[in-house]
Amino acid sequence: DVQLVESGGGLVKPGGSLRLSCAVSGLRFTTAWMNWVRQAPGKGLEWVGRIKSNNDGGTTDYAASVKGRFTIRRDDSSNTLYLEMNSLKVEDTAVYYCCTLTVVTLNDNWGQGTRVIVSP
Amino acid sequence: SSALTQPLSVSVSPGQTASIPCSGENLGKKYTCWYAQKPGQSPFLIIYQDNKRPSGIPERYSGSISGNTATLTISGAQAMDEADYYCQAWDNSAALFGGGTKLTVL
Numbered sequence: 001d002v003q004l005v006e007s008g009g010g011l012v013k014p015g016g017s018l019r020l021s022c023a024v025s026g027l028r029f030t031t032a033w034m035n036w037v038r039q040a041p042g043k044g045l046e047w048v049g050r051i052k053s054n055n056d057g058g059t060t061d062y063a064a065s066v067k068g069r070f071t072i073r074r075d076d077s078s079n080t081l082y083l084e085m086n087s088l089k090v091e092d093t094a095v096y097y098c099c100t101l102t103v104v105t106l107n108d109n110w111g112q113g114t115r116v117i118v119s120p
Numbered sequence: 121s122s123a124l125t126q127p128l129s130v131s132v133s134p135g136q137t138a139s140i141p142c143s144g145e146n147l148g149k150k151y152t153c154w155y156a157q158k159p160g161q162s163p164f165l166i167i168y169q170d171n172k173r174p175s176g177i178p179e180r181y182s183g184s185i186s187g188n189t190a191t192l193t194i195s196g197a198q199a200m201d202e203a204d205y206y207c208q209a210w211d212n213s214a215a216l217f218g219g220g221t222k223l224t225v226l
Contacts, residue, residue, distance in 0.1 A: 035215065037163075045155070045163060045206050047215035061213045097162060102153055103210055106174060108165040 002026035002109045004098045009114030016088050020114055022081040022098030027109065029079040031055060035101050036072060036083050038094035039113075048072075048083070048096070066092075088118045124207050124218035131224045132197045140192040140221045142207030150209040152190035154183055157204045157220075166205075167192060197225050 008020040024032070033056070036048035049062040051072045060072050071084040081098055095113040102108045124144040132138035142152065154167035165174055167183035170190060180195045190209075194201055202225050207218040 037215075037217075044204075044220035045157075045208075045217040047217060050213075050215070063214065101208070101215055102165060102168045104151060104169065106165075106168055106172070108153075108168070108174070110162040110164065112162055 004100075004109055004111035006096065006098050006111045006114035009096065009116045011117045011119060012088055013120060014088060014090055014118055016118070017084070017086045018088065018116060020083040020085070020096055020098075020116070022083075022111055024079045024081065024098075027100070029074075030076045032100050032107070033103070034072075034074060034081045035099050036070075036081075037097045037099055037101075037110075038092075038116075039097070040091070040094040043094075046094075050101075051081070085116070088116075090118050092116065093118045124209060124216050126205075126207060126218040126221045128219070129222045129224065131226060132194070134199060134225055135196055138194045138197050138201075138223060138225075140194075140205050140207075140223065141189050142191070142218050143189045144209065144216065144218075145188065146211075147188040147190055147209060148185055150211065152183065152185060153208045154181075154190075154192045155206045155208060157206065158202075163206065194223070197223075199225050201225055 003025045005023045035050045051060045069087045073082040097113045099110040151169045155163040157163040170185045171183040182193045204220045206220045
């Protein structure tokens with residue numbers, strides 16, 4: 001079975017930093033393009049960013065709302081995805097999901113999410 | 121990036137057909153996915169490539185595209201279909217999500 005397990009969420013003050021992790025098993029992580037998607041309380045889904053496989057360049061793309069503050073990294077040796085969040089704002093409060101998203105070929109898997117609260 | 125627009129809510133009587141539209145610039149030139157999300161759960165894929173269903177998704181779920189509007193149709197809606205539904209497409213290496221539609225079956 002495919003499993004994506006996020007961790008690292010918590011309470012942080014505005015301007016602070018946090019690193020989320022996503023442990024992946026049951027799929028070929030080294031070839032997977034991985035995403036972070038977030039959902040603010042009572043709101044819809046918002047794509048945060050994506051990292052391609054290292055074989056495809058390992059490049060990253062980000063939503064405008066987080067570009068320059070968030071960094072996505074991957075460690076293929078441990079099948080782990082990371083989201084490094086800096087200069088956090090109150091509006092970054094959300095549940096953060098690690099996922100593979102279908103682009104063309106079906107490949108869709110989601111974690112259970114980890115909650116981040118940014119509050120004074 | 122362009123936005124994807126969905127109605128905030130749709131209501132349907134049990135056994136009837138619900139349609140949820142999603143419109144966006146040049147959506148007809150992209151593949152649309154649809155996700156369902158129930159309270160307290162992660163989203164899950166119900167339609168990809170505009171009209172394909174992953175295994176395990178009931179046949180009453182279907183997707184279509186006309187021009188720049190994608191539509192999710194739920195035929196013979198059941199109480200268990202109550203959920204938030206999101207359309208999603210890729211635009212210039214960024215994933216776009218619609219704002220979500222709350223489906224009420226009553």
